Amino acid sequence: MTEQENALRAGAGSAHDVDGIAPRVRLRDRDAELRSVDAAIERLCRGFAAGGTEIGDLLTFSGRPGIGKTSLLHEVRRLAKLRDGTTVLFARGGERQFKDPYHVLRQLLQPVLSNLQPEAYSQVMGTWEEVVGPAMGLKQPKAGARRLDPQGVRDGLDYVLTQLAPRRAPMVMIVDDLHWADGESLSWLTKFAIRSSELPVLLVFAFREDENDWPVETQDFLKDVLALKARKHELNRLTLSSVTDMIRAELGDKAEDAFCYEFWNVVNGNPFEANALLDQVREQELEPVEENSRQLRELAVDAAGMTLKSWLDRLGASTLRFAWACAMLGTDIRVDLATRISTQSTEGARDSIKQLRKQRVLTQTPNGNLEFVHPLIASSIYNTMPDATRLGMHGIAAAEIENAGLGLLAASRHLVETHSGEGDDRIVKKLRRAAVEHQLIGAPEAAQRCLHRALNEPPADEIKAEVLYELGCSALLTDPVATVNQLRLALDPDEVPLRPALRVDATFRLSEVLAHAGELGQAALVCQGEAEKTADPAGRQRLQAAAFMWHAFRKSEEDGQGRSARLGEMCRSLSGREAADRAVLAMRAWDLTLRGAPSSDALALADEVLDGGRLPKGLGWTDTTWGFELPAMLSLTYIYNDRIAQAERLAADAIIQFEIAGWSGAHRGFAYFLMGLARFRRGLLAEAEDFLRRAHRISERIGEKLPLAWDAVGVLVDTLIARGRLDEAWRMANDFGFHPPYHATAMVLPDAASLYGKLLVAKDKHAGAAAALTEAGAQLEVRGWRNTVWAPWAGHLAIAIADDEPERAREYAQRAVRDARAFGTASAIGSALRLHARIEDGQAAVELLEDAVAYLGQSPAGYEHAVALVDLGAALRRVGRLEDAQEYLYQGIELAQHCSAEGLVDRARRELANYGLRPNRLGLRDFRDTIETLSNAEWEVAKRAVQGVPPQRIADELGVPIGLVNRRLAAVYRKAGSGPDGLASALGLPQQQGRDAGRPEDLDD
């Protein structure tokens, strides 16, 4: 047969279809699959044409090697491209490339992203350019960039795809050999596949279903893939008649039925194996007759089990060497690289390629690169390499790839496969640099592979600890346990010590990971111990301060008072205002806040930390010298000292900074928590709930019941109580296990026991509440923490015991008021007074609540204010002052509505209704109230409408579109509570008014 025919059959050579990429093969026995493909593409295109966006779908093709997955995907590509306007993206995993971070996603997305016009590009990338760009190989990381959190890259990719898909819809995204996709790509793809139905995207995956075909490193993803909701197609073997057809097309009609039957059995209907066996039959010139069918099985064994010797016989040594070089490179093989790696001349390489194409090992793609005809052949060739050759050739590959200017990232995959044990400093250096580069694209695992390999080299003694330190840092965002172990090794006193500056840093990082895992006492000890050994004053101060910080976050400490005194001492002895000094001030500000010391003192210190209201250099959210705990302490200080707007600015900044840095784990979760807490304190309960739920979700994603989850759940329960969803709060607390002894080692923000006691009081479980709150009080007293907002235990304890022990209850309530006054913020005093009033009756309660309302009215604590208003209304009703009661209850309802405190609204309405008062204000809202809610633009429209000017003329006069006028009119009618007829009177305007009218209040003045 001619080479051309051969190529057509085996999928090589020139018979390419429309797109010039995929060879066309007649697909037998795939009618059902092709119909499914057709239907999916049709649905996508039609759905999109009809204006649909949530029309995504997922098709999967699975089956054994050689069964025809790739051939089907080529057909999907071809069919999709025949449609107008579709965007077809394609990528494939490679057996040799599954350790290349983002290898698959880069193939998939690079072409389409880099083809966008600059404006579209920046819209698609949004704020994620510095995260997604480097990971997708679209740009170099910015100078001074920090390590990226892979979760950040995934979040960024979600954003980018959400932007990209509608712009390039309908979009078909195809991934072949998903089982060899790199872990970074897989972990995004499997999640994206779940939500792709929300986008105009058809996803098509092909993969081997046998888990042994998946690399151990990524095997876990198989179950994710199998669990996906998809139109699944498991490819069946070809029928006897199809295989018979194939045989006769090749060998002529003389092929006998019995021969064909045996042939079909031997290849088990597998088209790849059928082709391979046909080659053998032809080569051996076996007559296709019944008597010869017994020899087929042997031939098939030969065809499948190619050994080193059989490849050598077939190709010759120098051609085989070229094939090895290609196998090492995997897919999309550059001829020049393969040539240099095989150490052949250009001439020699040309001969090898010719030979390998003839033998149907390689095929050339339109871009001039080489591909193996089938990955089974690539595996077979790679696996016949003798160990020494393989290790050596990887070394050459690494060097050649670097020489070709493809960078260390690309070279490192080969570097990690080379010989170790030579102690080559240059290799160690390269691997360390490659590790850094991997971190910058959000691939910490690849970084760790490089560093592990560097350790095996091994590095020189003086730098071994440094490599361990780097290894520890590389896992900081993803694998705390590994980090701890490696950093401990780096600090091992029996080894050649780290440079002093790195020692301080390694100790700080170790303490950080310990702290995040809840081991705060350990964290503090590690810092204290190292501080004593540190000669450099700056390093020592950093470690001492860190020890203070970790102690402060512990659930309990033996010497809280002493620590606080020492911290105060340290604070006074500071002479400068460097970042390290300000760090100490921030800690002291938080310490004072917890102690309930005068609020003005804490605020004065906090304000000294900031630079014009912003975090100073060196203490930013993503600064690694101090970690995010420091700005977090500062934000908490502002939250608890009634400067919530400042805290919100800091928290918003945190969310953005962490997004930009791609730190999507605990960091972003904590930022959401802070924002949630701030919103809660301010009384914006619905928003608080949303932020806190996000924080909780992120925390659960990282690990089970981390301190962050405790924080989020605690405040969430409090928020739900405030919103009047007590049962839900109770269920949430129980499901999570929010009860004593709380987190084993870490302090919960805010005080867990107070929250828990409050919940029990709300559930009328007074005895349990009393026990929990008494215990809380005793613990806090030891520490000297008396902040009644952070830990309102005394006020709630008073309520819990009021019925049985009224005197003791009063002592607690008064004590809380005293402590609150000492602290001095309006919200603290107001809330303490309000709680005290709960255990008093008659005039005493009224007076306390009048005071409480006055204080809370000057604080940002909106919800607390609303509760006090309603409580005051109820107390006034009880002493018979109905008119006043009504007024406060109305005010309370309005504020409670603003806070989304639905339960409080109901309580106030019931209070009104039960005593014969109207549950709502009579509709006599003053027109002034309405006018205040109109925007200037709405007012302009309203004035003209009252004069009877028709909408089109209003539009002309104001120079705005008619649609806008109509929308504004609708808003005016809604706010005024009136249609056109009554509008004038609703707005307090005369019916026929001069056209130059101002707002009525202007006229009044």
Ligand SMILES: Nc1ncnc2c1ncn2[C@@H]1O[C@H](COP(=O)(O)OP(=O)(O)O)[C@@H](O)[C@H]1O
């Ligand atoms: N349905 C089919 N009918 C005939 N030949 C096929 C069919 N499917 C695949 N082939 C041939 O079998 C070989 C292996 O197919 P391929 O699609 O690469 O399999 P897989 O991707 O599942 O390993 C190719 O040479 C291809 O041309």
Ligand SMILES: [Mg+2]
């Ligand atoms: Mg395939």
